[in-house]
Amino acid sequence: MTVEQVFREEHGRAVAVLVRVFGDVDVAEEAVQDAFAEAVRRWPVSGPPPSPAGWIITTARNKAIDRLRREAVRDGKQVQAALVGDVEPVEEGVVRDERLRLIFTCCHPALAPQARVALTLRLLGGLTTAEISRAFLVPEKTMAQRLVRAKGKIRDARIPYRVPEKEDLPERLSGVLAVIYLVFNQGYGGRDELAAEAVRLGRALAELMPDEPEVLGLLALMLLIESRRPARMVDGELVLLGDQDRGLWDRALVAEGQALVRRCLRMNRPGPYQIQAAVNAVHSDAARAADTRWDQILKLYDQLMVVAPTPVAALNRAVAVAEVEGAGAALAIVDELDLPGYYLFHAIRADLLRRLGRVGDAAAAYDRAIETVENEAELAFLKRRRSRLP
Amino acid sequence: MMLYALNMIQPVGEKPPPEALEKVMAELGVIRRDLEAQEAWVFGRPLHGPEASTVVRCRGDEIVAMDGPWTEGKEFIGGLMIIQVRDLDAALQVAARYAKATGLPLEVRPFQGGSD
Numbered sequence: 136m137t138v139e140q141v142f143r144e145e146h147g148r149a150v151a152v153l154v155r156v157f158g159d160v161d162v163a164e165e166a167v168q169d170a171f172a173e174a175v176r177r178w179p180v181s182g183p184p185p186s187p188a189g190w191i192i193t194t195a196r197n198k199a200i201d202r203l204r205r206e207a208v209r210d211g212k213q214v215q216a217a218l219v220g221d222v223e224p225v226e227e228g229v230v231r232d233e234r235l236r237l238i239f240t241c242c243h244p245a246l247a248p249q250a251r252v253a254l255t256l257r258l259l260g261g262l263t264t265a266e267i268s269r270a271f272l273v274p275e276k277t278m279a280q281r282l283v284r285a286k287g288k289i290r291d292a293r294i295p296y297r298v299p300e301k302e303d304l305p306e307r308l309s310g311v312l313a314v315i316y317l318v319f320n321q322g323y324g325g326r327d328e329l330a331a332e333a334v335r336l337g338r339a340l341a342e343l344m345p346d347e348p349e350v351l352g353l354l355a356l357m358l359l360i361e362s363r364r365p366a367r368m369v370d371g372e373l374v375l376l377g378d379q380d381r382g383l384w385d386r387a388l389v390a391e392g393q394a395l396v397r398r399c400l401r402m403n404r405p406g407p408y409q410i411q412a413a414v415n416a417v418h419s420d421a422a423r424a425a426d427t428r429w430d431q432i433l434k435l436y437d438q439l440m441v442v443a444p445t446p447v448a449a450l451n452r453a454v455a456v457a458e459v460e461g462a463g464a465a466l467a468i469v470d471e472l473d474l475p476g477y478y479l480f481h482a483i484r485a486d487l488l489r490r491l492g493r494v495g496d497a498a499a500a501y502d503r504a505i506e507t508v509e510n511e512a513e514l515a516f517l518k519r520r521r522s523r524l525p
Numbered sequence: 526m527m528l529y530a531l532n533m534i535q536p537v538g539e540k541p542p543p544e545a546l547e548k549v550m551a552e553l554g555v556i557r558r559d560l561e562a563q564e565a566w567v568f569g570r571p572l573h574g575p576e577a578s579t580v581v582r583c584r585g586d587e588i589v590a591m592d593g594p595w596t597e598g599k600e601f602i603g604g605l606m607i608i609q610v611r612d613l614d615a616a617l618q619v620a621a622r623y624a625k626a627t628g629l630p631l632e633v634r635p636f637q638g639g640s641d
Contacts, residue, residue, distance in 0.1 A: 245613055292635045293527045295612040303614075 136183055138174045145188040146171075146261030147339070151233035152192050154240075154296060157199055160286050164258065166199035167191065173198075234259060235343045236297050238336075242311040243294045250285035251314050252321075257282055259339075260332045270321060270329050308344075312353050312408060315340065319357050327364070334361060341395075348402040352409030355395035359415035362388035373516040377424040389419045407443040410435050414451075429458035446472050450480055453487075462490040478508035482517060494524050526609050528567065528636040529616040533629050535603030537575070552626040560608060560619065569606035603629065607636075 146167065153163035170191045184190040241254040253271075256262045262270075268278035288294065299307040315336050322330025337354040344350045366383035367374055374380075396416040399409040414435045421427040436452035449472055457465035466487045474480035485500035501521035508514045541549070560566035575594035582589055594601065606623070610616050613633070620631040 243613075245617070291637075292633075293612045295614050299614070 136187055138171065138178055138183075141174070141183070141187040141191065142171055142261055143335075145191055147234050147237065147259035148188060148232060149191050149195055150258050150261075151237040153195055153199060154237060155233050156196060157203075158296070160258065160289055162199050162203065163195075166195040166202070169198040169202075170195035232343065234339055238311055238340065239298055239307060240289060240294055240296050242307075242314045243289075244307070244310055245292065245294055246285050246288060247281075248314075250281050251310075252317055253278060253281055254285050255314050255336070256318065256329075256332065259336060262332065266328075308347065308349065311340070312349060316353060316357070316408075319360075323360070330357075330361060330364070333357060346402075348399045348404045349406040349408050351395050351402075352399050352406060352412045355392045355399065355412035356408050356415060358388045358392035358395070359412060359419055361385070362392065362419065368512065371512070371515075372519070373512045376418060377427075379424075381422065381424075384419070392416065393419060405438065405442060407439060407448075410439045410442065414439075427458070429455055433459050446474050447477070447479075450474065450477075450483060454483060457487060457490070462487045466491065476507055478504045478513070478517075480504075481507060482520075485520070489524060498524055526611060527613075527616070529608055529610065529613075530632075530634045530636065531569075531606040531608065531616070531620050531623060532602045532632040532634065533571075533604040533606075533623065533627065534600050534632060535629055536600055537598070549627055553623075556619075556622050556626060565608050565610050565615075565619065567607040567609050569604070571604035572602060574603075575601045 149167045149170070150160075150163050153166055154160055157163055157166075173194055174187075174191065178184075237258060238255065241258055242251045246254070249271075253267050256267050256270075257264065264279050264282060265275050268275040271278070298304075315333050318336070319330055319333035322328065322333060334354075334357050337350075337357050340350050341354045362385040363376070363379060365385060366379035366381065369380075392412065393416050396409070396412050399405075399412070414432050417428055417431050417435070433452070433455040436448065436455050439448050440452060450469065453465045453468040453472075456468060466484070469480070469484050469487060472480060481500050481504035485497045485504055488494075488497035488500055498521060501517060501524070505514065505517050505521065508517060540546075557566060557569065578592075578594040580591050580593060580595050582591075606619075608616060608619055610619065613635075616633050616635075620633050623629075624631055
């Protein structure tokens with residue numbers, strides 16, 4: 136294993152263990168960075184140690200102790216310097232997985248939503264501040280300040296470092312899932328590394344909470360959407376699900392996602408992510424777009440409207456209604472929705488109007504969609520669609 | 526343990542009728558007794574409204590006292606509680622009880638140097 140691979144796989148775990156040992160995010164982060172720097176120097180010469188993760192954690196712990204002791208001596212705090220030595224040892228090899236606690240800290244509702252995403256990517260994903268700021272199109276300085284502020288609040292307000300108690304768990308967990316799905320959707324528009332990171336976090340969470348069906352549901356949803364990435368862009372142009380070359384889909388991801396959906400069904404505790412994953416599993420089942428079981432998809436959206444009746448869910452349901460009952464019935468539903476700032480609302484409406492032969496109205500709706508869309512590829516797609524109206 | 530201030534944010538204007546207030550006060554009494562039993566209670570009192578406020582400030586060498594609140598706003602701090610609990614989650618749980626009892630939002634703020 137190269138240092139880079141170990142970094143990708145183990146950064147979150149190492150930071151999480153160190154946060155528990157030292158109770159301070161900054162100390163943990165710096166120590167883990169120091170340890171990886173040491174690994175970069177040493178491993179190419181001496182070869183990687185038998186347990187790279189254990190080595191990183193032990194090295195980071197020692198680096199942190201050295202640093203804290205130096206600082207304490209410098210500040211004349213002899214007693215504290217002596218105490219630093221009593222930090223509980225970390226056994227190399229068997230490292231308890233502390234990531235779960237850290238995820239709940241990073242996604243705490245007392246932090247601003249943007250800060251939750253940034254902290255999760257920074258501490259668990261090991262992304263640099265520069266990488267995160269690029270992904271979210273904000274200046275690096277802004278992102279750095281956001282991270283410093285969030286870490287300051289964790290310390291000063293003492294945001295706890297633990298898995299929430301049972302009564303708070305469902306709500307807090309849904310906050311964690313929302314952060315991961317947001318990262319994934321940020322990656323959907325072409326920033327592949329974010330989608331990959333979200334899947335990685337989703338896998339870690341599924342490993343840590345295998346009995347939470349929504350955790351598995353989110354992972355399944357991401358895997359099934361991710362499986363279509365190779366078919367989604369052709370020559371830099373966005374291709375809709377119905378027009379995609381299904382031979383390009385990643386069958387391994389499809390199989391993994393579908394297996395997870397089946398596992399969720401057996402658990403029989405449906406939730407919004409599981410249902411959306413099931414919708415995607417139905418799409419993945421169809422060898423050709425024409426074979427899609429829209430009746431099943433409509434049933435799933437009916438179920439989604441019971442457990443999580445949001446306007447966006449209603450909009451997606453309308454797409455299924457268009458296939459089962461026709462564009463007229465779908466348009467009647469869409470026109471009842473209040474989503475003026477959401478480009479997909481206008482894009483779907485435009486397509487329904489086009490199918491109903493209302494070309495002028497369709498053009499106007501495409502214009503609204505073009506005004507509200509943010510992603511470049513989607514913008515180009517909508518312009519193309521509009522120019523093809525008769 | 527950590528010290529947190531819970532500031533009760535009250536809108537300027539209408540006061541609830543006495544019978545509603547009585548129910549709220551009874552509820553607040555229950556919360557206080559629970560907190561005392563858990564040794565989480567430090568201090569807490571409702572405040573008079575901003576009409577009872579006086580601002581004292583320095584003008585050069587002179588000290589001036591003036592009628593009125595520091596800023597005119599749509600909201601004011603209607604009361605504050607200081608609690609001692611282990612972390613923010615515990616403080617948020619207490620604040621949730623107050624919010625439920627009063628229907629008012631609360632600001633939860635940690636004191637500096639409040640941990641040991």
